[in-house]
Amino acid sequence: MGQLDVLLVNPPSRLEIYQSLSNEFAAIEPPVWAGLIAEFMRRKGYSVGMLDAEAAGLTHEQAARQIAEQSPRLAVFTVYGLQPSASTQCMPGGAKTARALADLEPDLPTLVLGTHASALPKRTLLEEPFTFVCQGEGPYTVQGLVDVLKDGSRDFEKVPGLWYQDADGVARATKPAQNIKNLDEELPTQAWDLLDMSKYRAHNWHSFHDLSSRNRYASVQTSLGCPYKCEFCCINAPFGRNGIRYWEPETILKQIDHLVETYGVTNIKFPDEMFVLNKRHVLGICDGLIERDYKVNIWAYARIDTVQDQFMEKLKRAGINWLVLGIESASQYVRDGVAKGAFTEDDIFDIVRRIQSHGIHIMGNYIFGLPDDTLASMRTTLDMAKNLHTEWANFYSAMAYPGSPLYAEAVRRGWPLPDHPGGPGWIGYSQHAFDTMPLPTDTLSGTEVLAFRDRAFDEYFSDPDYQALVRKTFGQEPVDQIQRMLAHKLKRRHHQAPSAAAE
Known part of the structure; x- marks a missing residue:
C-alpha cells in the first residue's frame, strides 16, 4: 500500500x-x-x-x-x-x-x-x-x-x-477557488465508513425523549450558506458571499437511508444555518421521510420569519421534533442594530405557540451584550425567554467573530477583542471557556455581560416551572440530568467577582 x-x-x-x-x-x-x-x-x-x-x-x-x-x-x-x-x-x-x-x-x-x-x-x-x-x-x-x-x-x-x-x-x-456548483454530483455524501460511528453523541436536550439513544447520532448538511446578513454571523466567510446552495432532497434522503440502515442512527441534526426556508427543499425532504417512516428524531434551524403554517404538520410527521429559533433579543431596537429581521415581540410569541401546537419542541437562542444592549434590555430578554417557556434555551454572550460584519466594526472602533495584545487569544471567543471574553456595550463591560449570561443560564434552568415543563413533556430523567448540569459551574477568568446580576 x-x-x-x-x-x-x-x-x-x-x-x-x-x-x-x-x-x-x-x-x-x-x-x-x-x-x-x-x-x-x-x-x-x-x-x-x-x-x-x-x-x-x-x-x-x-x-x-x-x-x-x-x-x-x-x-x-x-x-x-x-x-x-x-x-x-x-x-x-x-x-x-x-x-x-x-x-x-x-x-x-x-x-x-x-x-x-x-x-x-x-x-x-x-x-x-x-x-x-x-x-x-x-x-x-x-x-x-x-x-x-x-x-x-x-x-x-x-x-x-x-x-x-x-x-x-x-x-x-493564489486566485480564489470556485465554489462547488453541483453539490449532488461532487459532494453527495460524507465518508461515514472512515469514522467510528459509535463515538458520536447527540446533545442532551435533543434526546430528552430517550437519553439512552444519544449515541445513535449523525449530522447531515442539506444546504450551504445563508442569504441573510446578520451582523454577528460569519457563516458565509468560506463561501465569499451571502447566498445558499441546496442538495436535492433525494440526495439527502439516500444519505439518511444509509445512516439508518447501516448504523442504526435515530437522532439527526441538520446543521444548515437555515433549514426551514425553501418550500421545495423542506417539503421534498419531509415527504421522503414521511414515506419512509423511520421514526427519526431531527433538529434543525429556522427563523421567526421563515416558519410557515404549510410546513409545520409535515415537519412533525417527518420526525423534525425540534426547531432552533434565533430570537436573540426581546428588543426590536437591539435586533435592528444587528440586522436581525423585522419581526416583532408579538410575532415571536405567535410563532413559538404555533410551532408548539404542532407538537414540535423549540430551542430558543438568545444573545446578551449586542451593541445596543443595556442591563435593562438584557433583563427584558431573559424575562421573555422565561415567558416563552421553550423546552430548551441557549444563552450566548455577543462575540465579534472574525469574518462577521461585527468583527470589522469592532476593529474599526477599537473595541477590546480576545485577539488583541494582552487578550486570551482565540479561545476567548468560546462561549463556555475559562477565558471567554465577550464584547462590551456602550453601558456594560464584557465582564458584566458574561456575568449576566451565566446568572441567566442558572435562573432559566433552575426555574421550577421550567423543570415542571420538562418533567411533564419528557419525564423525570431529563430533569435529573438538568440538575446535574446546574451543578457544573463554569470557571471564568473575567468575572471572579461579577458586578452585574440577573435580577
Whole structure:
C-alpha cells in the first residue's frame, strides 16, 4: 500500500471549550465538512483517511503521533465548531496539535481550512503553525495541493484558494477557488465508513425523549450558506458571499437511508444555518421521510420569519421534533442594530405557540451584550425567554467573530477583542471557556455581560416551572440530568467577582 494522499483531521477542542460540561452534556459531532471533503477526494481516485481526534478522546500530542504514524502527503486540519459561527474557538486546539506534529515530523505538510481560516487567511498563515491556509470552502484547494505535492513541482501558485509562504517567507495568495456548483454530483455524501460511528453523541436536550439513544447520532448538511446578513454571523466567510446552495432532497434522503440502515442512527441534526426556508427543499425532504417512516428524531434551524403554517404538520410527521429559533433579543431596537429581521415581540410569541401546537419542541437562542444592549434590555430578554417557556434555551454572550460584519466594526472602533495584545487569544471567543471574553456595550463591560449570561443560564434552568415543563413533556430523567448540569459551574477568568446580576 502506497503513501496516503490526504488525511482529514478533526483536532481535539471540546474540553477546552466546554470545560466540565463536555463530559456528559455537550454533543460529540461528526466532522461534517471533513467527511464531505474525504468523500470528494476518494471519488476522484485519491487515497484518503480521517482522524477524528475529538471523538476518539485524544490529547493534542496523541493526535499528532497518530498523524505522524500515518505519514500522509498532506494533513488537512478542518477547524469548525459545534455552533455555526464557532470555528474561531477551535483554532487553539488545531494549532496545538499542528505544533506537536511539527515537532515530530517537521517536513509533513499541513493545511488548515474552516470559517476562521477563510476570514483571516494571511494572519492565520503568519501566526499559526500550519504550512498552508485555505481561503474558501476547500475541496478544490485540497485536490490541487495534493496534486502539486505528488508531482513534487512545488508549483503552489496553480492551487486555487491557497495561501503559502515563498522561499523568502513572504505570504502569497493564489486566485480564489470556485465554489462547488453541483453539490449532488461532487459532494453527495460524507465518508461515514472512515469514522467510528459509535463515538458520536447527540446533545442532551435533543434526546430528552430517550437519553439512552444519544449515541445513535449523525449530522447531515442539506444546504450551504445563508442569504441573510446578520451582523454577528460569519457563516458565509468560506463561501465569499451571502447566498445558499441546496442538495436535492433525494440526495439527502439516500444519505439518511444509509445512516439508518447501516448504523442504526435515530437522532439527526441538520446543521444548515437555515433549514426551514425553501418550500421545495423542506417539503421534498419531509415527504421522503414521511414515506419512509423511520421514526427519526431531527433538529434543525429556522427563523421567526421563515416558519410557515404549510410546513409545520409535515415537519412533525417527518420526525423534525425540534426547531432552533434565533430570537436573540426581546428588543426590536437591539435586533435592528444587528440586522436581525423585522419581526416583532408579538410575532415571536405567535410563532413559538404555533410551532408548539404542532407538537414540535423549540430551542430558543438568545444573545446578551449586542451593541445596543443595556442591563435593562438584557433583563427584558431573559424575562421573555422565561415567558416563552421553550423546552430548551441557549444563552450566548455577543462575540465579534472574525469574518462577521461585527468583527470589522469592532476593529474599526477599537473595541477590546480576545485577539488583541494582552487578550486570551482565540479561545476567548468560546462561549463556555475559562477565558471567554465577550464584547462590551456602550453601558456594560464584557465582564458584566458574561456575568449576566451565566446568572441567566442558572435562573432559566433552575426555574421550577421550567423543570415542571420538562418533567411533564419528557419525564423525570431529563430533569435529573438538568440538575446535574446546574451543578457544573463554569470557571471564568473575567468575572471572579461579577458586578452585574440577573435580577
